[in-house]
Structures are given as C-alpha cells and as structure tokens.
Amino acid sequence: MDMSKDWMDTPRHEKEYQVGVERFLHFAFSSKGVPQGEEIQCPCAKCCNIFWLKRDDIYDHLICHGFVKRYRRWFNHGESLFAMDIDSDIGGEYNCNDNIDELLRDRFRDNTQVDGQNMGPNECAKEFYKLVDEASQELYPGCKGFTRLSFTIRLYLLKCLHGWSNASFTSLLELLKEAMPYLNIPISFDKTKNMVKNLGLDYQKIDACRNDCMLYRNGYENDSSCHVCGISRYIEHHEEEDDVTSSRKPRKVAAKTLRHFPLIPRLQRLFMCTRTVEAMSWHHNERVKDGSLRHPANGQSWKAFDNRHEDFAKEPRNVRLGLASDGFNPFRTLSSTHSTWPVVLMVYNLPPWMSMKPDYFMLSLLIPRPQSPGNDIDIYLQPLIEELKELWESGVETYDCITFLLML
DSSP states (O other): OOOOOGGGGSOTTSHHHHHHHHHHHHHHHHHTTOOTTSEEEOOBTTTTTOSEEEHHHHHHHHHHHOBOTTOOSOGGGTOOSSOOOTTSOTTSSOOTTTTHHHHHHHHOOSOOEETTEEOOOOTTHHHHHHHHHHHTSBSSTTOOSOBHHHHHHHHHHHHHHHTOOHHHHHHHHHHHHHHOTTOOOOSSHHHHHHHHGGGSOOOEEEEBOTTSSOBSOTTOTTOSBOTTTOOBSBOOOOOOHHHHTOOSOOOOOBSOEEEEOOSHHHHHHHHHOTTTTGGGGHHHHTOOOSSOOSSGGGSHHHHHHHHHOHHHHHOTTSOOEEEEEOOBOTTOOTTOOOOBEEEEEEETTSOHHHHTSGGGOEEEEEEOOSSOOGGGHHHHTHHHHHHHHHHHHTOOEEEETTTEEEEO
C-alpha cells in the first residue's frame, strides 16, 4: 500500500484527517480479513499497538490521540515494510528485499496474549521497533530496491561468505560513504554488527581444550589451561625481536574454539512464524495414517517413544528432532586432511518436503577439528544437551501466533 499518508500530519479536527482514518480502518480490517465486530491492535498514541480494540473504539482513539509517533508503515495491520514491485520476478532465487519485513515480524512479537487477553509488550519490543525503524529508512532518497537494513545485511553476508577482514569491511564502508555521501549506511564494522545482532543470527564462541578434554565454560571460563591434561588453552606465540621491546601485550588466541548456535530461539520462531506454525502439527493432524512408511512418525521408534511418554505425545506441537553430523573439508583441497564437524538438527514435526529442505536445517554446533572427534564428540555436545534437557524437564514458554501461548 503506497498511497500518500500526508493526511496523518494534518490537524485531527479536519475532514482530510478523518477521511484518512476511515481509509486506514478499511485497509486494516480488509487486509487481515477481520470481521466488523472483531478487534485489531489500536495504533493510537495512547495504545501504541499494544491493546486490541473494535473498529469504532479505534476510530475514537485516533481522532482523540492521533497515531503513534513514526508509525508511517502500518506493518501491524497488514502493510509490508517495503514498497513492493508487482512486476518483479517473484519466483527468482533471490529477492532484493530478502523478506526483511517477514523476518522482523517473525523474530519479534510486540505483544503476548494469554487466554485471549493482551499482556503488553514483551522484552524484545524495543529491539523490534529499533529494527523496524532501520528497515523503513531509505538507502538513499528515492531508492526502491533496498532499505538501510536490507542493504547492510547483504553487505554483511558478502563479508562472511568471502572472508573479508573487519578492517577491510570498514574500509569498504568508508569508501562507499566517501564516493556517495548520500548513502544511508553505517560507517564501520562495529556499527554494522550492532545493527544486525538483534536479528537473532548470532552465535557463542566457547574455547575448548586442544586435546578435547573439556570446554572452558560453567566456571572454567577464566582458566588458562586444561584441568584434565594440563595443556595450555592458548596458542604459543614466539615473539620477533622487534616485538620484544613493544609495550603492547600479545593477543591470546585460543587453540580451539567451538561455535554454538542457540537452538531454543530458533524453535520459538517456528511457532511465531505464520508460515510454519501450522506445519509444526502436520505429523499428527495431516499425516496419512495408512501403515506406509512416508514419515518418521510412521516408524516403530516413534510409536514406541509415544507409548513410553504418553503425556508428551498428547501435545502434537511438542518438538521432535533428528540429529546428524559429519565432517567436511572447509578448504576445498584434497591435499589437506583438516575436517570440520557441523552438528545439524532437523525438525520432524514438519512434513517431509519441509523438514528435509536446507531452509529448515538448524546448525547447532560447529566443531573445529583437524581430524574426526570420534568418541570425544560428547564434550562438544554439552551446550546442545543442556538446551535439550531444559526443553524436556521444564519447557520454555513461547508465543504461538495461532493459539497465543505454548510451553515447548
């Protein structure tokens, strides 16, 4: 919806503003398919898209209080954060907008409901509105293909794919800014990282013993050597003669570092996203149960597990996971024997055509190894096992965009 919203700046007693409010209400109720007597979020300056009201009440609020500040894109009421080109190739491999509005809508929820009652904004609301503000800013005046956030994410992706150093990335940003001062982009790598970190795409670095004895966590974060074999945590550096007189302390580099990608936030997103929440019950509600083996739920192991844990099996949304791991050579050369081991999870609640697609694979751990970890892989699985135990023993409260609240 790209109609002019200049009427939002006019005095609220004027006819133009009142007609604009009627136009907004017609758009909001029609785009969401909400019946006349039902409720939607009220975008007035008092309710701030937190409270749900009926159409007549929202009209009165908007006349009395006006719209919440800077709510120019009605993303809570069915409008995309970006102007879409209807002639674009929707079926292409990439979309220049990268569905940033869908990512933000699914990553953050500005309200939580219990038994249909609004409980106010959650702790992520400030992060959401900050990113929404970034996402709605133009890359340069009149730009239709990118916004400030989508362009920055694409640059950040190129940095990661091609191994650019942080310094080179900052230099590129400075060059772009110098050549095109009107570009609305961050000016350094640090500012770029701060912009995208709230998207939930980060990971944790956990140092490990080079002999795979332990991880430096849970009370051992500050240790400098392994408490099992005694070997140093860091790579030993032999200083050059020119460095001996330098007053700067040498930087300590860990001999081995595990990358841990938290699982729980990504499972929560499956229930926050309107595209996947219904599919999380597919194995129970839509699977053909004719005795043929088309899905893991048809297998004897699945059925035996359900018989053993009947309370868990009663809730079809409870998450079923498969785990796989294998080594690969990240250096693309046969002369190197280095092997890095990713640990990947698949969600078996989903139908086969979704659960077996890379889009729904969840990278949980990235184990650095010159060789296969063998039986020592259990050391590296500790962060994942702790998350799984938390999910199994106590559960995690999450937002379900259909039934409002769920305990994973």
